[in-house]
Amino acid sequence: MTARRVVLTGIGVLSSIGNGVTEFTRGLREGRCGAGPITRFDSTGFRRQLAHEVHDFTPSAWVRHTPAEQLGRATQFSVAAARMAVSDAGLDPADLRGGPGLVTVGTTDGEADALDRLVEAQANGTEPAGLDPVGVGRLAAHRLALAVVKELRLPRAVPSVLGTACAAGNYAVGDGYDAVRSGEAEWALVGGADALTRRTFAGFHRLGLVASDRCRPFDADREGLLTAEGAGILLLESLDSARARGARVYAELLGYGLNCDAHHPTAPNMDSVAQVMRLALADAGVKPEEVDLVSAHGTGTPTNDVTEIRAVRQVFGDRPPRTVALKSMLGHSMGAASALGAAASALALTHGFIPPTVNHRSTDPECPVDCVPNHAVEADLRVVVNNGLAFGGNNAAVVLGRHEET
Amino acid sequence: MTTVAVPTDRHFITAWSAVSPYGVTSADYARGILTEDSGAGRAVPVPEGHAAQAACLVPGFEVREVLGRAGTRTMDRATGLAVTAVRELFDEASREERPVPVGTGTALVLGTTLGSAQSQHDFAMASFTGQKPYDVPAQFMPNVLMNCPAAASAIRFGLQGPNTTLAGGRPTGLIALGYARRLLAAGRAERVLVGAVEEYSPSRSWIEHHTRGADESAGPLGEGCALLLVEPGNGIPAGRTALAELLAVDIRVDVDDELASTAESSVRDALAAAGVEPSEVWAAVGGGLTGRVGHVETALLRRLFGAEAATRVDVHDRIGDTAGASAAFQLAALLATARRRPEAHGRPAVITSVDRDGSVACAVVRLLGEAP
Numbered sequence: 001m002t003a004r005r006v007v008l009t010g011i012g013v014l015s016s017i018g019n020g021v022t023e024f025t026r027g028l029r030e031g032r033c034g035a036g037p038i039t040r041f042d043s044t045g046f047r048r049q050l051a052h053e054v055h056d057f058t059p060s061a062w063v064r065h066t067p068a069e070q071l072g073r074a075t076q077f078s079v080a081a082a083r084m085a086v087s088d089a090g091l092d093p094a095d096l097r098g099g100p101g102l103v104t105v106g107t108t109d110g111e112a113d114a115l116d117r118l119v120e121a122q123a124n125g126t127e128p129a130g131l132d133p134v135g136v137g138r139l140a141a142h143r144l145a146l147a148v149v150k151e152l153r154l155p156r157a158v159p160s161v162l163g164t165a166c167a168a169g170n171y172a173v174g175d176g177y178d179a180v181r182s183g184e185a186e187w188a189l190v191g192g193a194d195a196l197t198r199r200t201f202a203g204f205h206r207l208g209l210v211a212s213d214r215c216r217p218f219d220a221d222r223e224g225l226l227t228a229e230g231a232g233i234l235l236l237e238s239l240d241s242a243r244a245r246g247a248r249v250y251a252e253l254l255g256y257g258l259n260c261d262a263h264h265p266t267a268p269n270m271d272s273v274a275q276v277m278r279l280a281l282a283d284a285g286v287k288p289e290e291v292d293l294v295s296a297h298g299t300g301t302p303t304n305d306v307t308e309i310r311a312v313r314q315v316f317g318d319r320p321p322r323t324v325a326l327k328s329m330l331g332h333s334m335g336a337a338s339a340l341g342a343a344a345s346a347l348a349l350t351h352g353f354i355p356p357t358v359n360h361r362s363t364d365p366e367c368p369v370d371c372v373p374n375h376a377v378e379a380d381l382r383v384v385v386n387n388g389l390a391f392g393g394n395n396a397a398v399v400l401g402r403h404e405e406t
Numbered sequence: 407m408t409t410v411a412v413p414t415d416r417h418f419i420t421a422w423s424a425v426s427p428y429g430v431t432s433a434d435y436a437r438g439i440l441t442e443d444s445g446a447g448r449a450v451p452v453p454e455g456h457a458a459q460a461a462c463l464v465p466g467f468e469v470r471e472v473l474g475r476a477g478t479r480t481m482d483r484a485t486g487l488a489v490t491a492v493r494e495l496f497d498e499a500s501r502e503e504r505p506v507p508v509g510t511g512t513a514l515v516l517g518t519t520l521g522s523a524q525s526q527h528d529f530a531m532a533s534f535t536g537q538k539p540y541d542v543p544a545q546f547m548p549n550v551l552m553n554c555p556a557a558a559s560a561i562r563f564g565l566q567g568p569n570t571t572l573a574g575g576r577p578t579g580l581i582a583l584g585y586a587r588r589l590l591a592a593g594r595a596e597r598v599l600v601g602a603v604e605e606y607s608p609s610r611s612w613i614e615h616h617t618r619g620a621d622e623s624a625g626p627l628g629e630g631c632a633l634l635l636v637e638p639g640n641g642i643p644a645g646r647t648a649l650a651e652l653l654a655v656d657i658r659v660d661v662d663d664e665l666a667s668t669a670e671s672s673v674r675d676a677l678a679a680a681g682v683e684p685s686e687v688w689a690a691v692g693g694g695l696t697g698r699v700g701h702v703e704t705a706l707l708r709r710l711f712g713a714e715a716a717t718r719v720d721v722h723d724r725i726g727d728t729a730g731a732s733a734a735f736q737l738a739a740l741l742a743t744a745r746r747r748p749e750a751h752g753r754p755a756v757i758t759s760v761d762r763d764g765s766v767a768c769a770v771v772r773l774l775g776e777a778p
Contacts, residue, residue: 136616
């Protein structure tokens with residue numbers, strides 16, 4: 001079996017800095033920050049009041065075959081981003097109907113927003129027997145992928161939802177990579193989706209990890225993360241398939257790595273984070289010195305940033321490649337985060353720029369990297385490493401390379 | 407140890423465990439599945455305020471009693487069930503002097519519907535009922551995430567390979583098997599523990615109550631965790647017996663409201679990929695739904711494989727509706743049954759799962775192994 005080269009030819013994005021690949025790219029270049037007041041749930045009584053929300057999203061524009069209210073917000077995001085990715089690849093869903101395919105969507109919270117609303121009803125006196133069955137019907141996590149398959153009419157696609165928390169997007173990208181590379185799938189729609197949830201906000205709030213104003217990764221005065229919602233879905237196909245149909249190629253997927261700290265439920269382990277990058281580089285056949293950019297997990301919490309940068313320096317040495325944290329712009333969109341990171345990495349490779357780490361004032365001496373503060377820079381990029389780290393020590397790193405037709 | 411698996415196209419199930427309504431050991435499960443007396447009687451009364459009066463619970467399963475007090479303070483039921491299933495598989499392998507290595511070469515692929523619905527419910531409720539909305543029990547934050555059972559199992563046993571939590575509805579166990587096969591084929595692990603977990607809780611009872619079809623005859627819910635050890639053909643250590651070879655996995659979705667033909671195509675394509683004729687199939691184990699969807703599946707299996715093969719292994723009537731773990735329990739029941747039936751060895755068998763929302767899955771295995 002000859003392994004096929006895998007390329008990324010379509011991007012669908014919903015984010016707090018813009019929806020659709022064009023707006024998203026513009027937002028990355030401009031260094032937009034999508035933080036704003038929370039409107040998705042009643043934030044009365046919380047000491048923190050900001051999050052990154054998706055705006056201007058009309059579910060009925062994307063969900064066409066199912067009554068949109070039957071799908072939770074994260075599932076609606078997943079469907080919308082998948083449609084965007086297919087269209088961005090210059091394809092119609094009908095083009096994907098025949099071949100075996102893969103729809104793998106990563107998520108942290110699934111439809112926790114729907115569960116929050118049911119729990120709120122119970123807190124206000126609704127008996128469990130009286131819960132809204134439509135609301136309950138939204139809960140099952142697997143619907144984030146299944147709804148894509150059903151909405152886009154893709155009968156030969158395998159629908160999986162990967163619940164590997166905040167590394168789930170990269171896990172999904174890796175799954176698509178393996179399936180297309182081996183020939184098991186002709187194409188893969190992969191990425192991540194999460195909607196803002198009160199439960200997760202309350203949890204991070206309680207842990208003291210939510211920033212009061214902005215997320216400032218690697219900054220000496222960073223306070224923490226801002227929770228976010230969003231979705232990033234990528235269309236992957238073989239290079240041969242892309243060439244045959246004259247598709248625009250954003251980037252080539254060169255490889256990825258997965259590992260598990262097996263160490264602590266919430267605190268990342270530096271050696272294990274370094275190891276997942278090494279696994280990804282080895283899989284991609286790329287040497288550390290060939291990497292031009294690291295898209296860090298970069299949550300902006302005091303300890304995680306230090307751990308990750310130490311791991312970056314362990315892998316890349318004392319002069320690591322520029323290392324940016326998109327969460328300064330996008331917030332922490334949970335299971336979507338590393339999928340949006342992969343999308344941004346591909347766009348950076350295509351357009352020759354590095355998206356900045358915004359809200360930055362002074363770099364923490366404990367995080368000694370060039371984080372490309374506040375303003376995007378033009379750069380001739382060839383290889384980008386995109387990190388995703390998660391509670392539970394679920395780590396995933398993806399390596400993307402610039403594609404040049406020769 | 408580093409990950410140096412040599413990719414191979416052939417994958418074998420070499421061990422299994424099942425923490426089930428029959429008990430925590432695989433022997434308990436095998437005894438329950440094989441007993442003459444089909445066991446609707448496994449259901450026990452549950453407290454008032456749940457959606458039904460009875461459920462099939464893992465008997466006496468209290469996390470800290472089963473797993474001890476160390477490192478279990480925040481384990482919820484789903485997590486405890488998964489950790490116990492991993493322990494049981496490892497302990498049995500060690501007793502038979504063929505221990506399963508841990509470290510970077512061992513992956514865990516664990517299916518689930520939501521993780522612990524009860525943990526999520528309780529955590530969210532604290533935000534609505536506490537003095538402040540952030541008065542949530544922070545130590546249980548990892549428990550609201552779907553990956554808690556898989557991550558906790560990794561921490562307890564040192565599983566440093568890929569650690570994947572997968573949701574796929576009722577066919578989850580088969581989708582996870584397909585995912586595990588991709589990991590092995592790509593050389594990302596030397597062996598994969600693959601299975602699924604489902605806890606019983608009041609929260610889950612109400613979710614199931616509101617999402618079951620009106621045409622279904624709602625039997626009791628079940629719970630537990632079933633795991634399989636899958637290894638590539640060239641990675642099976644001396645002394646470990648291959649119980650079955652994984653020949654084919656087919657997963658697809660009925661998107662055109664043609665469930666019967668979608669299910670039949672899935673099974674026929676899986677058989678073709680496996681090089682198996684329907685007449686060779688020793689057992690076909692269905693997903694156990696009732697109502698219209700379940701009838702489509704049952705009728706298909708009887709028509710393709712005959713009543714004898716289609717009823718050879720009885721699982722859901724015995725352990726209850728294990729939802730996202732059902733397909734993993736079907737596989738474990740098949741292996742438990744085949745072990746006692748020497749005539750099964752060398753014969754192919756089929757596992758199917760059809761969900762209310764149109765997901766369809768079929769796995770074909772060849773039963774191997776030795777008579778006990």
